[in-house]
Amino acid sequence: MVRKYGTTVHVSRRWPLMMRLKGTVIPQIWWQVLLTGVYSGAVFCISEYSGWKMGYTLNLVTVMGMVVSLLLVFRTNTAYDRYWEGRRLWSQMTLCIRNMTRAIWVCVGETETRDLxxxxxxxxxxxxxxxxxxxxxxxxxxxxxxxxxxxLTHLPKYSLPTSVQPMDWRMDIPPVSLDALSPTSAQFPQQQQQQASSSTGAPGTTYGEGGRARRQSKVEHALAFDYLTPTNIPVELSYYIGSYIKSCGAKGKVDASTLTLMNNNLVSMLDCLTGFERILRTPIPLAYSIHLHHATWIYIFALPFQLVATMGPLVVIATMLTAFTLLGILSAAYEIENPFNDDYNDLPLDDFCKVIQAEVASMVATRAPVPSDWIFSEDNYPLAQSDLSARELSALSLDQIHALMASPSPQDHPGRRSVQLQYSRSVRGNTPSANAYPASASSSALTKINSVNSSREK
Structure with missing residues (x-):
C-alpha cells in the first residue's frame, strides 16, 4: 500500500505483529495461496474418488525443499544487502551534510551582510x-x-515555471542502431512512423502513461542509454555548492584545512548519490529471478502428490501454509529490493529529509558560538580540584591554575554540585567559608584555595 506523499506511516500498535495486515505481503500473494489450495483440493479429490492412489515417497520433497530453501535464502540476503546499503549511504550523506553545515556556519568568515x-x-x-x-x-x-x-527558485535554471518532466528519448543515437533494434520501423508505413514518433521521439516509439517513450519492438531490449534523464538536480546542485566553496577560498574567508574538508564532503555526497544509482539501476538478473520462481512453484505443485496419501484432506491446509511461507519470503525480497520508494517497507526518506532540515535549521537559528561566551561562564567549572567557575579562575595566574590542577581531586558524592554552588556564591560575596568545601577534599587542596582567596581579598 502506497502512503501519501510527505507523510509518515505509523502502523497501529494495538495488535500484535502476527495479526497485522499493513506492511505485509499478504495483499500480493493471497490469490496465489488460494490457487494452491484449489490445486491441492483437486489432487485430493482425484486421489480419493478416482481410484488413483498416490503413495509416493518424500524424496522429491526433501531434495527440492533444500534447493528452494538455499535459493530463497540467497535471494533474501541479496535484497536485504541492497536495503542496508541504501540506508548506509543515506547515513553517510547525512554525515556529509552535517559536516558541511558546521564548516560553513562556524568556520567561514563573516564580516558583512553579504557573507551571512x-x-x-x-x-x-x-x-x-x-x-x-x-x-x-x-x-x-x-x-x-x-x-x-x-x-531552488533563486537558482537561474529553476527560476522559470516548469512541471514534472517525462523522460526524453535520446536523439544522439545513430539511426542505424535504432533501425536495428526496432523492426517495426520497416513494417509500418511512413505515415504511421511519423505519427508514432510524435514531436520528441524517435522513429518506432510510442508514448504510454506519464509520457514515457516506449520502443515498438517485439524483442525486449534494455539499454542504459535509451532514455535520457531530463534533469539530475542533485548533481546540478553540487556545481552551485562547489562554486560557493571556491569563492570562499578565493576571498580568503576560510582556511586551507576547512576548504579541503568542505571539498571532501562534497565529493562524498556525490559518491553517495552514485551509490544510490547503483542500487536503483542494477536489478537482480532476470534469468535468476525466473528460475527461482520456477523452482518454487514446482516444489509447491509437487507437494500435494506426496502428502495426500498420509494427510488426506489436510493436504489442502498443508499446501496452503507451505505456499504462504515460500511465496511470502519471495515477495518480501522483491518488496525491499528497491528501498527508495514510498511504501511501508521502504526507507522513510521523507522522515530522513525532515530530520536533516530540522537539525540544520536548529544549527543556524542563532549566530555561530563564540568560545569566550560559553567557556568563561559562571556555570562552567573546568577544574575538578576547584569549585571556582571559569570566569573566576581566569583572574588567577597560570602558576596558580597549575597548582590547583596538581592537587588531588575530591571524591564525588551526590551533594557535591550543591556544595560547589554554595562555595562559589560565598567566594563571589567575599565571604569564603572552609566549611562549604566538600568534607572529602584533601587538606592541601583546601589550603591552596584559601590562599588564593586571601590573595584576591588583598
Missing part, C-alpha cells in the same frame, strides 16, 4: 540536495515539489 546571506543560501542548497536526491531516486523528475521548490 551567502552562508545561509549555501546551507539551504545542502537541504535541497537531500530532498532532490529523494525525488530523484523515486524517479520524480522536476523541481516544483512542495518540500524543495522554495530552496
Amino acid at each position: 546571506l551567502e552562508k545561509k543560501s549555501a546551507i539551504n542548497l545542502l537541504i535541497a540536495f537531500a530532498y532532490s536526491t529523494k525525488h530523484y531516486l523515486r524517479e520524480e523528475y522536476g523541481y516544483d515539489y512542495d518540500d524543495m521548490v522554495d530552496l
